[in-house]
Amino acid sequence: NRVSIAPEVEDLLVIRRPPAVLHCGHVHTIGMTRYKGVTAINSGTWQGQTDFQKKMNIQPTPAIVPYLDLSTMRARRLIFASSRDEF
Structure with missing residues (x-):
């Protein structure tokens, strides 16, 4: 009795073959x-904590960029701020 959002025969959002890398971005951490x-x-994110995030107890991690060395598949962080107070 449920109505599908996209009534397709096949779910096109299913990842059939696992990827080497999955990149997402959400909740500012x-x-x-x-x-x-x-x-x-x-x-x-580049943005500091917003009023909404404070209400939801979300601690963002601004000015930290993830990067992936494709020759070794090692993920690292590049930190642009010397402290969280900058954001």
Whole structure:
């Protein structure tokens, strides 16, 4: 009895073959991990904590950029701010 948002025969958002890298960006926090052979990277933000984030107890990680060395598949962080007070 449920109505599909996109009534397709096949779910086109399913990733059939696992990628080497999955990059996303959400909630203004940086994160990097490897899970079942996939390097997962979540980008952060350049913006400091907003009033809404404060209400939701979200601590953003501004001015930190994830980068991936494709020759070694090693993920690292490049920090642009000397302190969080700059944002």
